Amino acid sequence: MFDISFTELMLIGVVALVVIGPERLPKVAKTVGHLLGRAQRYVSDVKGDIQREVELDELRKMKEEMETAARSMQTSMQQTESSLRKELQSPVDDIKSEVDEFKSDFEPQMSSIDKQVSNQAQLSEAPPAAQTSPAPVAEPSVKSDAPEAKP
Template sequence: MFDIGFSELMVIGIVALLVIGPERLPKVARTLGHLLGRAQRYVNDVKSDINREIQLDELKKLQTQVTESARALEDSVRKEYDSARSAVESPVNAAVAELQASTQPAAEALPLVPVQATPVETTNKPAA
């Protein structure tokens, strides 16, 4: 990361030992380790937050694209359905109108004849 070799670490350790002293050096090293660990966790948290936001933005874009595609597909299917429906309905409506026109004069020409029904007698015989 910093491209520090073993000899440079030894020089830093000796200078720290001379400046801080042998009694406080372990405590300072431990504190420094904790602080570096916290800084590293903080950097990792920031990285993960940024990556999460990037993924969220990508998902939102993908959702928008899918929604637009679905609407376009729905519109094209609706147009095809409407054109097919009108193509079927117009000949059917014309045939119905023609059939009604052809049966109307025949229905008007037939006289209404009253139907006379003869009563039927029924007898109830007991079952033997």
């Protein structure tokens, strides 16, 4: 704190002994010691408070930096997500348009094939008149309620 050498302290002690006197010197030295101790504690408390404020400011700055980084990361992720959706949507739209084109190209052919199939189905369902013969009639079997005898 102060740059005081041993000889300077001796000189101050001799002057204090002469001025204050040998009876009151121990009491004055004790009081000065208490005052210096209080002053040192006060200075250390002030230093600690200042240090805590500096650390608190550093933490606030760090918090703000982290929040800013988090916001920028979030916006970046949202932009990436939207661009990926756009990139993925484009091929899907292309495939849909190709399927629609394919469908429109083959729709007339499919309808004519459907007509041909339905005409052939109608012709195969109706037997020709010359080939119709009466089907043999089977006699219904009579069932009895009595149990059958086993040989």
